[in-house]
Amino acid sequence: MKEKLEALRTQALAELEAADTPKVLEEFRIRFMGKKGPLTELLRGMGALPAEERPRVGQMVNQLRAELETALATREEAIQSALKAARLKEETLDVTMPGKRAAAGGLHPLNSVLNNMIDIFQSMGFDVVDGPEVETDYYNFECLNVPKDHPARDMQDTFYIGENLLLRTQTSAAQIRTMEERKPPIRVICPGRVYRADEVDATHSPVFHQIEGLVVDKNITICDLKGVLEQFAHEMYGADTKVRFRPSFFPFTEPSVEVDVSCSACGGTGCRICKGVGWIEILGAGMVHPRVLKSCGIDPEEYSGFAFGIGLDRLTTTRHKISDIRLLFENDRRFLDQF
């Protein structure tokens, strides 16, 4: 009996020694210590022994069981801590490795130039207003004194959505909405997208941006227009920038002007940015036509005003010396990351 127990002990300890995963260990526990294991069997078989031997054998079996239980627990602990060590090793963090920089967004160049312009006009007392991009023929053309046969109304130039509905071709539509809603004194700018059926090339895009400006009050003259726009140009391009007013024509202003600034890239001597002429056209403007004031319920005998429309895209490309307007709309990160 003693030899039998000794053999069992040797075998069990050897198997325990060899067990290297929790699974093998569990199998061992079931096989040796379980209800059908050799230890239980030995205890059960004790009935066949002479009565005086039973206590001794019982004691030996129990001793072996206790010993194996301890050995099992020790082994289990060893396996768990080996597993933990392996896992820690695998998950080690190299704190000296350079971190990944989170890609931070930035303002699109159009937006940063726009914000700049809004600051300038707000400091002169202008409010910022908004207008719809889908406009009626009435607000975009009719009320702005654009006659029915004007070429701008052509399907070739304007995106029509319905007979009287279109994508606004100019932010000037916002002038009318403003004058209908507010009473003078009025001092607003309205930045936004405008649409024209243009072919895409380096200087044209079917969608671009304007900032409309409108001032209506008593005794507003063309000197006010000149003063405001000169101030704007100097703040935008620098105090030594020259500003030039050329006579022009718009159906909704009389008289009308176009405004150029001396090219900031070459200082006026002529370069690639200004196409060799030394000047860059940045806006159209004029005194609001009395007929337009009247159709908005403002008495042209009492009030006068001026309006201007600045091309944001042109301003942005010249300011940042960008050679192709398409770059502003392609959203190529390699381009945008430069700003």
Ligand code: PHE
């Ligand atoms: N709306 C005109 C254009 O798109 C610009 C403009 C605005 C002219 C306001 C005069 C007054 O060309």
